[in-house]
Structures are given as C-alpha cells and as structure tokens.
Amino acid sequence: MARAERPLDPTADPLQAFAADLRTLRDQAGRPTYQALARRAHRSASSLSEAAGGRRLPTLDTTLAYVRALGGDEAEWTERWRTVAGRVTAEQGHATPTSHRDGGSETPVGAAVSVTAPPTASGSGAAGPGTAPPVAAGPAAAGPDGQAPAGPPTRAGDANVRRPLVGPGRRTARAVFAGALVLTGLAAVPWLAGGFGKPEAGPTSAPAAEPTTVTVGVRDGADPKDAGCAADADVTTLDSAAVLLDERVIGTVELRYSPACGASWPRFMPVPGGADAVPRPASIQLTVIDGDQPTRSADFAMDYGGISTFGNLLTSTRSCVYGQVQLSGTGWRSALGRTGCWRGATQIRPVP
Numbered sequence: 001m002a003r004a005e006r007p008l009d010p011t012a013d014p015l016q017a018f019a020a021d022l023r024t025l026r027d028q029a030g031r032p033t034y035q036a037l038a039r040r041a042h043r044s045a046s047s048l049s050e051a052a053g054g055r056r057l058p059t060l061d062t063t064l065a066y067v068r069a070l071g072g073d074e075a076e077w078t079e080r081w082r083t084v085a086g087r088v089t090a091e092q093g094h095a096t097p098t099s100h101r102d103g104g105s106e107t108p109v110g111a112a113v114s115v116t117a118p119p120t121a122s123g124s125g126a127a128g129p130g131t132a133p134p135v136a137a138g139p140a141a142a143g144p145d146g147q148a149p150a151g152p153p154t155r156a157g158d159a160n161v162r163r164p165l166v167g168p169g170r171r172t173a174r175a176v177f178a179g180a181l182v183l184t185g186l187a188a189v190p191w192l193a194g195g196f197g198k199p200e201a202g203p204t205s206a207p208a209a210e211p212t213t214v215t216v217g218v219r220d221g222a223d224p225k226d227a228g229c230a231a232d233a234d235v236t237t238l239d240s241a242a243v244l245l246d247e248r249v250i251g252t253v254e255l256r257y258s259p260a261c262g263a264s265w266p267r268f269m270p271v272p273g274g275a276d277a278v279p280r281p282a283s284i285q286l287t288v289i290d291g292d293q294p295t296r297s298a299d300f301a302m303d304y305g306g307i308s309t310f311g312n313l314l315t316s317t318r319s320c321v322y323g324q325v326q327l328s329g330t331g332w333r334s335a336l337g338r339t340g341c342w343r344g345a346t347q348i349r350p351v352p
Contacts, residue, residue: 022052229313235256
C-alpha cells in the first residue's frame with residue numbers, strides 16, 4: 001500500500017504553498033500514481049514526489065516536467081517557480097534552495113562563490129596590505145535567472161592578512177611565509193587564470209584542436225534529457241510527418257537531432273484540438289529505428305496524457321535513422337506516423 005503524503009499547510013511558507021498547488025494540479029488530472037507520472041515526465045517517481053513534498057524547492061526542470069506530464073501551463077509555472085525561488089532566497093538570506101534531480105545532490109541554486117587570491121607583492125588595491133579582493137562568482141554560481149546573487153559580505157578579518165613579524169623568530173617565520181606564498185601561488189594563480197587547461201594560442205603554441213562530438217553518457221536507448229542532448233543549443237527538428245486517427249490529424253511525429261551528441265530521437269506534438277480526438281485511456285509508443293539495421297532501435301511507451309512526448313536516443317552519425325509514433329487504445333489504433341531517414345543532419349531517403 002502506498003504511503004500517504006505528509007500534510008501541508010499552504011499558509012506556513014511559500015514552499016508548502018507551492019507544493020500544495022502541485023498536488024492540486026495532480027488531483028485535477030485524476031491523481032495518477034507517481035510511477036505513472038514518472039513514465040510521462042521522464043523523471044524518477046521519487047524526484048516527482050519530493051517536488052510536491054514541500055520540504056525544498058524542486059529545480060525548474062523537474063517542476064516543468066511534473067507540470068508538463070499533467071497538462072499544466074509551463075509558462076505560468078515558470079513564473080510561479082521564479083517568484084517562490086525569490087521569496088525563499090529573501091527569507092533565507094544568502095542561503096538558496098538546493099538543486100536536486102532524481103535524488104542527486106548538487107551545488108545550491110544561485111549559491112555565491114568567492115575566492116580569496118594569494119597576497120600581492122605590492123599590497124596595493126582596495127583591500128588591505130597583502131590581500132586581494134575576492135574573485136566574483138562565475139557562471140556556475142548563477143541563480144535561476146542567470147544572475148549571480150550577492151554572497152555574504154567579505155570582512156577584512158576574513159582574509160589572510162599579512163601582519164608584521166617581530167621577535168626572535170622573525171627570520172624563520174619569514175621563510176615559512178615565503179614558502180607558503182610560493183605554494184599558494186602555484187596552486188591558485190593558474191586556477192584564477194582559467195585552470196590547467198589548454199593555453200591560448202600564441203606565436204609559438206600549437207593550433208587549437210578541432211571540436212569533437214560529445215559522446216560521454218550518450219548511448220542507444222538513453223533519455224535525451226539525462227544524456228544532456230536535449231539541452232544542446234544546436235538541437236533541431238530534422239523532419240516531421242502527420243499522425244492520423246480516422247483520417248483526422250491528431251499530431252505530428254518529429255525527428256530531433258543533437259549535433260553535439262550525434263544522436264536523434266522521436267517526439268510527438270499534438271495539433272490544436274488533436275488531443276480531444278483521442279479516446280481515453282490511450283497509450284503512445286515512440287520509436288527511433290536504424291534504417292540500415294532495423295534490429296537496432298529504441299522504444300519508449302507510456303500512457304498518453306494529451307501533451308507533447310519524446311522518446312529515447314539512437315546514435316545517428318554512421319547510418320540513417322527515422323522516428324515513428326503510434327497511439328492506441330481498446331479496439332482502436334492510429335495510423336503509423338513516420339519521418340524520413342536521416343544520417344546526422346543529412347537526409348538519406350524520404351519516409352520509408
């Protein structure tokens with residue numbers, strides 16, 4: 001028997017109010033189980049349950065997956081999430097809601113990061129003698145809107161202040177300090193300059209290597225979002241075709257492609273009013289197939305919720321692949337919608 005969700009008090013704080021509204025959205029959709037919701041949202045049941053738990057603010061990505069699977073308004077919920085994130089940040093000071101996806105722990109969303117540079121030789125600048133001002137947070141510290149929130153103020157006493165050394169051990173202390181300064185400089189300065197990566201091209205340096213396809217974590221049958229392919233800035237829809245039910249167009253099947261991953265996946269997009277023409281309950285199956293080796297394919301099936309749905313990956317740079325979609329229910333089945341066959345971003349042949 002499923003464990004009952006903990007009670008929420010929407011008047012207690014913005015997190016519980018936000019979670020209560022997520023639960024209301026689920027109730028309005030017929031209260032599907034979190035296991036069924038996970039199949040629709042391409043998220044784990046535990047992460048979706050935590051999103052409506054009221055203990056912490058879910059990531060925007062998880063929130064939108066939850067809302068999308070229940071047919072909610074993504075633009076409305078994006079604005080609501082940002083409002084709640086701002087209120088939580090204001091109430092907690094510099095502490096911000098943590099980012100979790102499927103139970104994973106990451107750096108807090110919008111957390112400010114400051115780095116104290118090694119003491120300077122001249123001791124000049126706005127900071128005290130022998131100190132350097134804190135380095136501003138980089139992109140990894142950006143908040144939900146891409147702006148880095150201000151961290152806690154840096155006090156002069158928090159930095160490594162160089163003080164005069166007096167007494168019998170002055171010479172020894174100076175030697176120890178100099179050694180520590182050299183080691184600190186070796187460790188910190190390259191990091192502040194951009195890390196120990198490739199140096200910028202100069203008159204005597206070798207030319208930069210050509211960019212290569214990112215394949216880490218990309219495999220046949222993987223989730224496009226989990227593999228990072230859906231976030232590729234250059235992802236594109238290569239082809240589309242109609243999906244028919246009783247001679248009526250209920251949606252389109254698309255073949256999506258990520259150049260960075262070298263992989264493609266199918267997506268179903270209902271047309272306006274198309275969802276109303278589909279009898280319920282219904283299921284949807286999305287498949288991407290190797291046009292030269294049909295036994296190589298990736299399937300994804302779930303309960304149809306009347307919203308856009310995407311399938312799983314198939315690498316597509318060595319042979320052409322195509323996507324297909326079919327909806328079905330008790331005593332009925334839609335026509336099979338199928339795209340053309342594409343190798344990478346090049347069409348090899350039209351709809352098979």
